[in-house]
Amino acid sequence: KAGVTQTPRYLIKTRGQQVTLSCSPISGHRSVSWYQQTPGQGLQFLFEYFSETQRNKGNFPGRFSGRQFSNSRSEMNVSTLELGDSALYLCASSLLASGARRSTQYFGPGTRLTVL
Amino acid sequence: GENVEQHPSTLSVQEGDSAVIKCTYSDSASNYFPWYKQELGKGPQLIIDIRSNVGEKKDQRIAVTLNKTAKHFSLHITETQPEDSAVYFCAASILGRTYKYIFGTGTRLKVLA
Numbered sequence: 512k513a514g515v516t517q518t519p520r521y522l523i524k525t526r527g528q529q530v531t532l533s534c535s536p537i538s539g540h541r542s543v544s545w546y547q548q549t550p551g552q553g554l555q556f557l558f559e560y561f562s563e564t565q566r567n568k569g570n571f572p573g574r575f576s577g578r579q580f581s582n583s584r585s586e587m588n589v590s591t592l593e594l595g596d597s598a599l600y601l602c603a604s605s606l607l608a609s610g611a612r613r614s615t616q617y618f619g620p621g622t623r624l625t626v627l
Numbered sequence: 628g629e630n631v632e633q634h635p636s637t638l639s640v641q642e643g644d645s646a647v648i649k650c651t652y653s654d655s656a657s658n659y660f661p662w663y664k665q666e667l668g669k670g671p672q673l674i675i676d677i678r679s680n681v682g683e684k685k686d687q688r689i690a691v692t693l694n695k696t697a698k699h700f701s702l703h704i705t706e707t708q709p710e711d712s713a714v715y716f717c718a719a720s721i722l723g724r725t726y727k728y729i730f731g732t733g734t735r736l737k738v739l740a
Contacts, residue, residue, distance in 0.1 A: 515670070544727065554671075554716060554730040567727050601670050615661060616728060618670035 513538065515604050515619035523625045529590040532622045536583050536604030543585040544616060545577060548599040557600075560585055589624075597626045629654050631719050633731025641739050646704045648734045650717035653698070657719040660700045661728070662691060665714045674715075675702070678722070707738045 516535045524530050536543050545557040556569040560579035577587040583604075589596055603616035630653040640646050652660075658679035663671035677684045677691045677700065684691050688707075693700040704711055714735050718728040 546730075553732045554718075554728075556727040556729070559727060569727065603670075615673060615676060617673065618663070620668075620670045 515602055515617055517600075517602050517619040517622050519622060520620065521623045521625075523627065524592050525627050526592055526594060528592050529588060530592060530624060531586055531588045532600055532602075532624075534585045534587075534602030534604075534619060536585070536602075537617055540604035540606050540617075541583050542605045543579055543583065544603045544605070545585070545587050546601045546603065547571070548601055548621070549597075554601070557587065592626045594626050597624060599623050629719075629729045631717060631729045631731045633717055633734060635734060636732065637735045637737070639737045639739060640707050642707060642709060644707055646702075646707050646711070646736055646738075648702045648715055648717070648736070649699060650701070650719075650731050651697075651699050652719040652729070654719065654721070654729075655698065656721050657698075657729075659720045659722045660691070660693060661718050661720075662702050663716045663718065665716065665733075667713075671716055704736075707736075709738050709740050712736055712738045 518533045542561045544559040546554045548554050558565055558577050559567045563579045574590045579585045599621040601618050601621045603618045605616045632651045634649050661676035662674050664674045665671040675686050675689050675691050677693050688705045690703045714733045716733050717731040720728045
């Protein structure tokens with residue numbers, strides 16, 4: 512099985528712009544989670560989608576949003592970029608269904624976003 | 628709030644020695660504890676996980692132990708090799724209730740040849 516794929520791998524933007532990142536989960540996985548990784552804050556949870564619905568959201572401003580499509584692919588969008596948004600954005604997929612006992616998350620390689 | 632503390636932040640060991648990384652979680656409802664290894668330029672890769680109904684789990688040179696009373700869990704790597712050099716993250720989650728992982732801050736392990 513192919514792993515989690517993320518595009519693009521690298522992105523450079525300037526302050527005030529917006530950006531859209533894409534994630535394709537492992538085939539058959541219906542849950543997609545997004546994390547922001549920075550040297551100072553580590554891995555921080557952004558949000559999680561299952562069957563096109565956001566089920567959980569981390570403590571990030573409304574500039575960060577996401578969505579999931581019927582084929583489980585997910586996108587996240589950051590509007591009005593700030594310098595502090597520079598980070599590695601990781602997507603993880605899992606087979607998780609409501610009440611399921613398994614929720615192991617498998618990560619993609621990430622998208623490295625640099626805001627100038 | 629939810630929190631996972633991880634120690635040490637850096638760890639250097641000689642090849643062949645053992646390495647131990649420790650984590651403490653705050654939410655007593657946590658019942659699933661995965662460990663991830665992240666190499667440079669890559670996403671975190673799951674190396675082992677443990678559920679709260681198990682006290683210890685082993686997979687070749689890697690083992691994880693869990694002390695629910697103390698809310699501690701640890702990663703043990705024996706007979707370390709240079710390819711074990713990476714950043715290791717612990718995480719805690721609550722299966723069946725929440726869908727997010729709370730990660731520790733990471734441990735940079737260097738195995739010296």
